[in-house]
Amino acid sequence: ATHDAPAWLARLNPPQREAVLTTEGPVLMLAGAGTGKTAALTARLAWLVESRRAWPSEILCVTFTNRAAREMRERVGQLIGPAVEGMPWLGTFHAIAARMLRRHAELVGLQPNYTIIDTDDQLRLLKQLIVAEGLDDKRWPARQLAGCIDRWKNRGLGPADLDAAENEAYANGKGQKFYQLYQDRLKALNACDFGDLLLHMLNILRREREVLETYRQRFKYIMVDEYQDTNQVQYLWLRLLAQSRQNICVVGDDDQSIYSWRGAEVANILRFEKDFPGAKVIRLEQNYRSTPQILAAASGLIGENSERLGKTLWTELNGGDKVRVIGVWDGPEEARRVGEEIERLEREGASLSQVAILVRAQFQTRELEDRFIQIGLAYKIIGGFRFYERAEVRDALAYLRLIAQPSDDLAFERIYNTPKRGLGDKALERLHRYARNHGVPLMRAALEICDTDELAARARNTLLALVRDFARWRDEAGRLSPAELVRTILEESGYTAMLQAERSTEASGRLENLSELGRAMEDYETLGDFLEHVSLVMDNDAADDVEKVTIMTIHAAKGLEFDQVFLPGWEEGVFPSQRALDEGGMASLEEERRLAYVAITRARRRCTILHAANRRIYGQWTSSIPSRFIAEIPADHVDSETTLAGGASLWRAQWSERDDPFASVARAQPARTMTRGPGWQRAAAGTYDPAPKRIAEPGRSAASFAAKPRLDLRVGDRVFHEKFGTGTIAVQEGNKLEIDFDSAGRKRVIDSFVKPA
Ligand code: ATP
Ligand code: MG
Numbered sequence: 001a002t003h004d005a006p007a008w009l010a011r012l013n014p015p016q017r018e019a020v021l022t023t024e025g026p027v028l029m030l031a032g033a034g035t036g037k038t039a040a041l042t043a044r045l046a047w048l049v050e051s052r053r054a055w056p057s058e059i060l061c062v063t064f065t066n067r068a069a070r071e072m073r074e075r076v077g078q079l080i081g082p083a084v085e086g087m088p089w090l091g092t093f094h095a096i097a098a099r100m101l102r103r104h105a106e107l108v109g110l111q112p113n114y115t116i117i118d119t120d121d122q123l124r125l126l127k128q129l130i131v132a133e134g135l136d137d138k139r140w141p142a143r144q145l146a147g148c149i150d151r152w153k154n155r156g157l158g159p160a161d162l163d164a165a166e167n168e169a170y171a172n173g174k175g176q177k178f179y180q181l182y183q184d185r186l187k188a189l190n191a192c193d194f195g196d197l198l199l200h201m202l203n204i205l206r207r208e209r210e211v212l213e214t215y216r217q218r219f220k221y222i223m224v225d226e227y228q229d230t231n232q233v234q235y236l237w238l239r240l241l242a243q244s245r246q247n248i249c250v251v252g253d254d255d256q257s258i259y260s261w262r263g264a265e266v267a268n269i270l271r272f273e274k275d276f277p278g279a280k281v282i283r284l285e286q287n288y289r290s291t292p293q294i295l296a297a298a299s300g301l302i303g304e305n306s307e308r309l310g311k312t313l314w315t316e317l318n319g320g321d322k323v324r325v326i327g328v329w330d331g332p333e334e335a336r337r338v339g340e341e342i343e344r345l346e347r348e349g350a351s352l353s354q355v356a357i358l359v360r361a362q363f364q365t366r367e368l369e370d371r372f373i374q375i376g377l378a379y380k381i382i383g384g385f386r387f388y389e390r391a392e393v394r395d396a397l398a399y400l401r402l403i404a405q406p407s408d409d410l411a412f413e414r415i416y417n418t419p420k421r422g423l424g425d426k427a428l429e430r431l432h433r434y435a436r437n438h439g440v441p442l443m444r445a446a447l448e449i450c451d452t453d454e455l456a457a458r459a460r461n462t463l464l465a466l467v468r469d470f471a472r473w474r475d476e477a478g479r480l481s482p483a484e485l486v487r488t489i490l491e492e493s494g495y496t497a498m499l500q501a502e503r504s505t506e507a508s509g510r511l512e513n514l515s516e517l518g519r520a521m522e523d524y525e526t527l528g529d530f531l532e533h534v535s536l537v538m539d540n541d542a543a544d545d546v547e548k549v550t551i552m553t554i555h556a557a558k559g560l561e562f563d564q565v566f567l568p569g570w571e572e573g574v575f576p577s578q579r580a581l582d583e584g585g586m587a588s589l590e591e592e593r594r595l596a597y598v599a600i601t602r603a604r605r606r607c608t609i610l611h612a613a614n615r616r617i618y619g620q621w622t623s624s625i626p627s628r629f630i631a632e633i634p635a636d637h638v639d640s641e642t643t644l645a646g647g648a649s650l651w652r653a654q655w656s657e658r659d660d661p662f663a664s665v666a667r668a669q670p671a672r673t674m675t676r677g678p679g680w681q682r683a684a685a686g687t688y689d690p691a692p693k694r695i696a697e698p699g700r701s702a703a704s705f706a707a708k709p710r711l712d713l714r715v716g717d718r719v720f721h722e723k724f725g726t727g728t729i730a731v732q733e734g735n736k737l738e739i740d741f742d743s744a745g746r747k748r749v750i751d752s753f754v755k756p757a
Helices: 014-021 037-050 066-083 093-108 119-132 142-154 175-188 194-207 209-218 232-242 292-302 331-347 362-375 391-404 409-415 425-438 442-449 457-477 482-492 495-502 505-521 527-536 578-583 586-600 628-632 647-657 661-667 679-684
Strands: 027-031 059-062 221-224 248-252 280-284 323-330 355-359 379-382 549-553 562-567 603-617 620-623 638-642 718-721 725-733 736-741 745-750 754-756
Touching: 014 037, 014 280, 027 037, 037 059, 037 066, 037 221, 037 248, 059 093, 093 194, 093 209, 093 232, 119 142, 119 175, 119 409, 142 175, 142 194, 142 232, 194 209, 194 232, 209 232, 221 232, 292 323, 292 586, 292 603, 292 628, 323 331, 331 355, 331 362, 331 562, 331 603, 355 362, 362 379, 362 549, 391 409, 391 457, 391 482, 391 495, 391 505, 391 527, 409 442, 425 442, 425 457, 442 457, 457 482, 482 495, 482 505, 482 527, 495 505, 562 586, 578 586, 586 628, 718 736
Parallel strands: 027 248, 027 280, 059 221, 221 248, 323 603, 323 638, 355 549, 355 562, 379 549, 562 603
Antiparallel strands: 603 620, 718 725, 718 754, 725 736, 736 745
């Protein structure tokens, strides 16, 4: 087809344009953050349609999140107008696989209305199997088995494909057996888990020639964003589909590979040229996103990694602020500080939707949330800690799932006694036995068992009432909208009443969540549509009118950009995570560093890093030292400040004392006998010698700071402190003290650093 290039193509730079116009044959776009990879991919999608090379329905385009798919759809719409109706095959691997599997479910022994179960259900199911087989689930936890099964599925392995070593991975050689039991059980439930979506589809494409041919015919063009984070099963799946036409274009950045813990293999991007000989490799070097300061900071940091291809990045933008590093006392102060900064930005006219707080771990969000609620700052949480995972929402969903599919035993177990109906474990056990003996689902068993004397009269009546309720709701499901249906159910089941009776703030939050669920359902015409949506949305990322600050994990922020980015919790043990430190390997530390690179490169105009001297982790106060990543950012591109009086100079003094202060601290046991001042002081200083030094060798743990003997101290006690001298305890909160020192005034300290005077 010959077609004049539209004006919007001219706005791309030459390599981007090349990627767009090279429509035939394999293309690999390999480039750093913010260089316009996704922009080029979007333009390519638009161009394929605009130039009539393919209908929107003939393009398979894989994005990393549902949100990214939505944005791409909008963007393409803006470029070529309503010509782009639909695009059914634009979405995440999971969404696309689920869509395919609905059509071919029978080929893997499922019915088309199969349920997609989530992690929680998965764990419960596995635990049942473990216990039923007489294994101790404390010794062999369901979580461990779930981890193995996910790993196998990510690698495209079914139970029959496991080798001896993999089989050993669970319960001394029972891996394969339990994997098989689990798959059988899922089939019996007409269900599959997330990993199955891709594995089932892969198996279908491998075995059923005709199905494979249909899709190969259909997908004239295949495109994949964030290719560096595809796992083995996704890779195999793509390779099968793309093999005949070879019209596959993938884009990625090896420096942003951050999902190896979920089975992603950066090797996929490195072997692309081998799999698709003659692939055109396109590199982009101009960054359009960030200021030179941010870019230089990020590039310097990632330069510390050895396992990378290496690339050049430049920008035409100029000026910009250095990366700010702020040291604070503790978590609440960090949250206060972030809140203040954001309010200031707001006063200066910044749009809240252009502000993001990116955290390494989910536990970091609660303090921020508490603070933002307190000061009335609108925020939204995306990814990870999902709305649909909250207990009350899950309960409501279980009711709905049971209506859509009466054989959903997991859903039945979840709600059969929620709210409390006086049905005990014994009744459930009898019911289970009946269901097993007769080979029927629990709902059916409940109806039938009520015709017998198996259960006491009271339990029988209660159960029968429940079965009748469901029959009625199922009947009403045809007439009511999904939103009306869920409201009806929550009322009539007594669920709402149960929460109202609680009268706690927590319960009212739960009620709010449930009404929010009703609102969410208003967008769907049928219950089935809604449930499918719920199974697929990894994140509650619904568009919203109010401008809000975004809080999300760094992992979830991949591919996104914001004017202002706040990065709290840059402390050893938080980021890099304790787990990465404990594992100690170069590989896990380098992945953490890539994560840090992703975090900084989300920022367009300003990036603010925070670290706290004290952190409460799982209820325990621990002293922290700043993340090594802070020291790895080239000093020329950093502005440091601390809110801790006198701290900076102290910190610097200690830093200049030895090359590796951390090592000596780690050796000193116990912490109270340390001669060079306690760890919190060095951390409290909140800044570091401008000449970057290594904070610690990879793998050395910060945890040793946490082990400190406890003293029996009370308000009013006279105590002595190495630095501040003698004083009286004024406030005690856990192991945190506020002390009125005779000469130094009131200071906040940790109890293990004082002794009775
Ligand atoms: P990441 O690696 O973080 O996913 P990316 O390479 O996908 O980044 P994009 O998100 O596509 O980068 O683009 C980054 C920013 O640069 C966006 O705001 C985009 O609109 C802008 N941009 C991309 N290409 C151009 C261009 N040719 N001219 C001007 N701006 C551009
Ligand atoms: Mg991108």
